[in-house]
Amino acid sequence: MLPFILKRLGLALLVAFTVSFISFSLLFLSGDPASALAGETASGEDVEAIRVLYGFDRPMLVQYGEWLFQAVQGNFGESYYFKLPVSTLIADRLTVTMTLGLCGITFALLTAVPLGVAAAVRPNSIVDRVALFISVAGQAMPSFWFALILIVVFAIQLGWLPPSGASTWRHFVMPTIVLGYYAMPAIMRLTRAGMLEVLNSDYIRTARAKGAGEGRVMFKHALRNAIIPVVSLAAVQMGFMLGGSIVVESVFALHGAGYLAWESIARNDLPTVQALILIFSMFYIIFTFLADVLNAWLDPRMRSS
Amino acid sequence: MTQETEKPLLSVRGLALDIPLASGMLHAVRGIDFDLHRGETLCIVGESGSGKSLTSLAIMGLLDKNIRRSAERMDFNGIELTKASNRQMRTLRGDRIAMIFQEPMTSLNPAYTIGDQLIEALRLHRKVSHQVARARAIELLEKVGITAAESRLSQYPHQLSGGLRQRVVIAMALMCEPELIIADEPTTALDVTIQAQILSLLVELTREMNVAMILITHDLGVVARVADKVGVMYAGELVETGPASDVFGQPMHPYTRGLLRCIPQPGKTERGKPLGTIPGIVPSLVGEVSGCAFRTRCLHATDTCREAIPERGEAPHEFLCIYPDGALNAEGELA
Structure with missing residues (x-):
């Protein structure tokens, strides 16, 4: 396991280095700064x-070279627009985005995986159909529209939750649901497909022939094998949520890093954009690395490759 | 014989399995009867699709949900399997009835070590500590001829060859000292050189531990070597059953004779002469099935074969044919 982790870590560092160079040079490609x-x-x-x-x-x-040398020490220069160190500027915004992203992916996984398993256990049953409906609806609804509907119902009409801002946990409830629901359908469908395939495999029959109960068959023997592609997908979605939740952040006026990136591009705030691209890429790299390690733990065959 | 008076370990009467299909009801297994005594090996032979594997899964209670099972009786040591609850079946499976599947490459869970899977087999049924189960796993791995057994425990299935994996599967089946092992073509997926080794191992261990075995195979050579009893299955029926020596010495059903002509026999098969074949194909079992299923391929078939087929012969050697002697002396069969 350790050689595998070291190998992956080396690869991740190489990718990170390449990405840093691309994110730095991209800005020069868009014209004379x-x-x-x-x-x-x-x-x-x-x-x-x-x-x-x-x-x-x-x-x-x-x-x-100079930019990278400073960047690894957490110094991304000064924002042209805010005249503040980029690191301070980002630190605040990143807390909001990370909270939202973590809540969003947790919500997505906690709803999608059980629903996917339930759907696979009884394919074409009422549970399966309801799960299919939920996932199709999630895929079909634009996030901003779903967010507005939630605001109208829960913030304006019922008054249960604040419509915008990021000061308390209650501000994060609706954004979490919107962001999580966006990621949920793909995770659910992949869990269902994976479980259906695994439940038909010989080793599941072996587990039953040993006298294992259904719960043990499902969760110990089947889910561990079925969840492997889901881990990779969730890692990509997690990276996406940390970098790209601009729509949700805008609708709920949660001024997070995604929103800051969008603002900074509009303002030609070079150091901020460079820093954000680098940080967002690092998230992807870190989550992909973690997903690889988790998958190798789940599936021993991956460790040797 | 004392065995005949002793109560059988497993007694099956009138086992039928129906599968609803879009085109109608598939009568996959149609009224199977057999008895199996302690320590006996029953070989069920037949072509692919004759219902051998379904029969074994029906005994285990592991049929797919859409398959309908009915039986007059399926008595396992006093337990009526047709009436057993899911919970009761679960306590039997792996503990008193164990199963060995055909595909060693896929029948072990790739995510867990050999040790985990062996230990689980014991601890599902016995309240023993991890250490005790581990010791038992090592003991059985040694028994199935695996060297460096202790270090194998931490290996994963993908690190073992097919033959080794099947040995592990056999060890797993023996963990709880079952009374009955059902082995569904346990050597088919292996290299020919390994096949013989695994088979002798299986037979040796079942004899040593006095375990009854139902061995499902389409390899008559295997049957001749290991069977106490033989059941010949054709299109969902046991067309001939009996002690191995009788079935091989004097095969009564035309299908059994046809099967035996398909394999070369030293001293009997003439050099340069083609081996026998059974012309035709297996009939469809969808919809109403009546009469002898083999009549479309049988040289001696007459119109009477469309009607109910009487059971001939005396227990333990019985067969299904309209001819009292199974048309044994009729002309036309290749010698």
Whole structure:
């Protein structure tokens, strides 16, 4: 197991390094950062002054090296717009996003996996049909619309939950449901498909022939094998939630990192965008790594490959 | 014989299995009777699809939910299996009746070690400590001829070869010292060289531990070597049953004779002469099935074969045919 983890860790670091380079250079591909920063009305001299001031006149590799050196120490420079260190700016926003993402994926897994198992145990039963309906509805409904419906019902009409903000746990209830429900259908369908396949396998029959009860057959023998593809999917969705929950963050005015990324792109706030892209990518890399390790723990055959 | 007076361990009468299909009811198994005594080996032979595996799953209570089982009697040591609850069946399975499946490559759970799976087999039925179960697992792995048994416990199924895995499956079946083992083509999926080893191991262990065995196979060579009793199955029926020596020495049913002609026999089969074949195909068992199912392929079939087929012969050697002697002396069969 340890050699596998080390190997994966090495791979993850390589990917992280590549991603950092791409995220740094992407911004130079979108045009001259100095003239973008100076504004449309600036004179040529002003642009040159800014170029020197921000160090854009140096070779790109040198700039990258310095940026990376600072970044690994948690220093992402100063936001052009807020005139604050990017790290402080992001730290606040990231707390909100991470809380939301963790709640969202937990909600999705806690609803999708049991529902998927229940649907697979009795295919074509009423439980299966209800689960199918829920997942199709989840896939068909746009998040922003579902969010608005929840706000209308639970915040405005019933007054149970606050419609926007991020100050208490109650602010997170509706965003969690919206975000979780977005991720749920795919997890549920994959759990169901995996369970159906595994329940037909010979080793499940062996488990029954040994005299194992249904609960043991389902959860010890079947689910462990069926959940493997779900782990990989959940990791990707988790990364997505931490980086891309812009719609949900906007509707509920939860000013998280996704929302900040969107604002910063609009404002040409280079250091912030670079930092956010790097952090979002790191989330993906970390979750993929964790998913690989978890899968290797679940399925010993993966450890040797 | 003392065995005949002793109460059988397993006594099955009129076992029938029906599978509802879109095209009608498939009568997969139609009225099977047999008795099995302690320590005996019954070989059930027949073509693929003749209902051998379904019969074994029916005894285990492991049939798919859509298959309908009916039987006059399925008595296992005083327990009526047709009336047993799910819970009762579960306490029997793996403890008093164990099963060995055909595919060793897939019949072990890939996510757990050999040790976990062996220990589980014992601890599902016996209140013993992990250490005791572990010791038992090592003992049985050694018994099935696995070297370095202790270190194997921490290995996963994918790290073992097919032959080793089947040995593990056999060890697992023996964990609780069952009274009956049902082995469904336990050697079919293995290399020919390994087949003989696994088979002798199985027979040796069942004899040593006085375990009754139902061995399902389509390999007549295997049957000749290990069977005490033989049941020949064709299209969902046991067309001939009897002590192995009788069935092989004087096969009565035309189908049994046809099967035996398909295998070369030293001294009997002429050199250069083609082996026998049974022309035709197995009939469809969907919808109403009457008369002798073998009549479409039988050389001696007449119109009477469409009617009810009487049971001929005297216990223990019985067969189903309209001819009192199974058309044994009729002309036309290849010698």
